[in-house]
Amino acid sequence: MNLTQLYDAILNGKLEEGIAVTKTAIDEGTDPQVIINDYMVKAMEEIGARFESGKAFVPNLLMSARAMKGVLNLLKPLLTAGTTTSAGTIVIGTVKGDLHDIGKNLVASMLEGCGFEVINLGVDVSSDQFVEAVRKHHADIVCMSALLTTTMNYMREVTAAIQASDLVLKPRVMVGGAPLTEAFAAEIGADGYSSNANGAVILARRLIRA
Amino acid sequence: MKQAEIPFADLPFDRTEVCRGLGITQASAPGQFEILLDEAISEAARRCRPQYAYRLFPTERIDPDSISAGGARFATGHVITRYLRDAEYLAFFIATAGREFDAWLRELKTEDDILKEFLADAIGSEIAEATARIMARRMSGSLAEKGMQISNSYSPGYCGWPVSDQQQLFELFPPKICGVELNSSSLMSPVKSVSGVIAVGSRVQKMPYGCAICGRKDCYKNRLKQKI
Ligand code: B12
Numbered sequence: 001m002n003l004t005q006l007y008d009a010i011l012n013g014k015l016e017e018g019i020a021v022t023k024t025a026i027d028e029g030t031d032p033q034v035i036i037n038d039y040m041v042k043a044m045e046e047i048g049a050r051f052e053s054g055k056a057f058v059p060n061l062l063m064s065a066r067a068m069k070g071v072l073n074l075l076k077p078l079l080t081a082g083t084t085t086s087a088g089t090i091v092i093g094t095v096k097g098d099l100h101d102i103g104k105n106l107v108a109s110m111l112e113g114c115g116f117e118v119i120n121l122g123v124d125v126s127s128d129q130f131v132e133a134v135r136k137h138h139a140d141i142v143c144m145s146a147l148l149t150t151t152m153n154y155m156r157e158v159t160a161a162i163q164a165s166d167l168v169l170k171p172r173v174m175v176g177g178a179p180l181t182e183a184f185a186a187e188i189g190a191d192g193y194s195s196n197a198n199g200a201v202i203l204a205r206r207l208i209r210a
Numbered sequence: 211m212k213q214a215e216i217p218f219a220d221l222p223f224d225r226t227e228v229c230r231g232l233g234i235t236q237a238s239a240p241g242q243f244e245i246l247l248d249e250a251i252s253e254a255a256r257r258c259r260p261q262y263a264y265r266l267f268p269t270e271r272i273d274p275d276s277i278s279a280g281g282a283r284f285a286t287g288h289v290i291t292r293y294l295r296d297a298e299y300l301a302f303f304i305a306t307a308g309r310e311f312d313a314w315l316r317e318l319k320t321e322d323d324i325l326k327e328f329l330a331d332a333i334g335s336e337i338a339e340a341t342a343r344i345m346a347r348r349m350s351g352s353l354a355e356k357g358m359q360i361s362n363s364y365s366p367g368y369c370g371w372p373v374s375d376q377q378q379l380f381e382l383f384p385p386k387i388c389g390v391e392l393n394s395s396s397l398m399s400p401v402k403s404v405s406g407v408i409a410v411g412s413r414v415q416k417m418p419y420g421c422a423i424c425g426r427k428d429c430y431k432n433r434l435k436q437k438i
């Protein structure tokens with residue numbers, strides 16, 4: 001079985017092809033962990049690198065993430081107990097007062113495609129809802145998004161509520177959205193900011209490792 | 211007050227603007243993607259309900275960084291106000307792709323197809339902008355007969371004009387005008403909506419946007435400048 005076909009399918013965002021190749025690989029008894037680490041993750045890294053250098057665009061990222069997620073769903077039940085595909089658990093939402101969610105959904109989709117467990121709380125999310133979701137899902141990271149300068153200020157309240165909460169393990173906080181800047185993120189005490197969905201994945205990986 | 215609903219076919223809808231919004235900076239996007247985009251545009255054409263409303267008020271006062279009309283003072287900021295200073299009238303407007311379009315966006319979110327969701331979102335942004343453009347064209351046409359010209363349109367949330375000034379702007383219109391509502395954080399719902407002002411007068415000229423003289427770090431146009 002030539003698994004570079006799977007690498008290519010993920011890289012080119014071809015879900016159906018990816019699933020077909022993977023099914024054959026499974027039938028031939030290939031170790032799912034090898035399929036994931038040596039081919040799929042590598043393909044996602046390559047599409048990310050192409051995006052960073054301007055050779056691929058957001059739609060390409062999304063098509064790859066979609067293929068990745070589909071194939072992962074096929075492999076997950078086959079993984080031996082104890083091994084996990086999850087790179088970490090992330091709670092994500094658009095903050096209270098705000099309804100703009102396409103940017104947040106792109107970030108969620110890329111994180112999922114790159115192996116994170118993502119709990120998407122939707123739009124108009126209050127600080128209580130963020131804190132409770134972190135508690136319930138033992139999240140490693142909280143991601144917040146906003147469209148306007150008026151609504152981004154609510155992120156301050158959420159970071160404060162997380163710090164003031166009785167959560168023993170405090171999650172890391174990532175923020176983003178059109179009106180945000182690195183400086184604003186630092187000012188409100190967030191652990192990181194990124195201007196795009198690929199950068200969000202790189203940042204999340206870094207925060208989990210740190 | 212002038213209010214109108216525009217069939218999609220009459221909109222100056224610009225597909226290349228949609229591609230820009232999708233972050234595609236190259237002439238040709240991935241092949242299968244072009245087909246998906248066209249499919250999404252035809253569906254959007256059926257699901258949108260572009261509408262606009264505008265109202266002209268005689269200019270009450272123009273200061274270096276604010277304008278007054280309709281009994282309200284708008285903190286338009288010095289960058290925008292320069293382009294409004296010859297205004298005899300101020301036309302405040304609201305334009306939208308319609309509640310029906312937002313309903314379609316919400317439907318798509320339940321389908322777990324992030325690519326289509328992304329395409330539809332960018333198409334909706336261009337529908338809202340194209341609606342504002344055709345409104346300006348028609349306004350320009352009807353005012354020309356009276357010897358008046360119009361400026362570009364300027365929106366709260368740009369160039370130092372606080373986004374919260376939309377509260378006063380909306381008070382100049384009946385509630386739920388064109389189906390658009392403003393929440394307490396000054397976000398319009400449906401999301402694919404724009405609001406703003408256009409200067410009207412016999413000496414008003416359409417000038418290029420004043421990005422060159424503005425250094426606001428929180429504006430995306432300046433961030434793009436930094437990247438180059
Ligand atoms: C398209 C657009 C519109 C469209 C659609 C808006 C919508 N909500 O759907 C239209 C034309 C309708 C519009 C209207 C308005 N807009 Co507008 N708009 C934009 C524009 C050009 C792009 C926004 C967008 O959709 N991008 C595509 C999506 C995918 O990107 P995104 O949401 O930013 O998400 C990406 C990143 O931010 C990041 N990200 C997002 N969330 C997160 C979270 C985390 C944790 C991380 C790490 C990363 C991350 O990754 C995402 C993927 O790459 C921006 C400027 C810009 N270039 O950013 C202005 C902008 C957002 N608009 C702005 C304004 C002011 C307005 C209006 C108020 C103007 C007006 N008076 O009419 C209205 C408000 C509309 C409303 N509903 O209330 C301002 C907001 C700043 C402010 N002053 O508050 C901006 C920033 C422009 C500016 N002045 O600099 N707008």
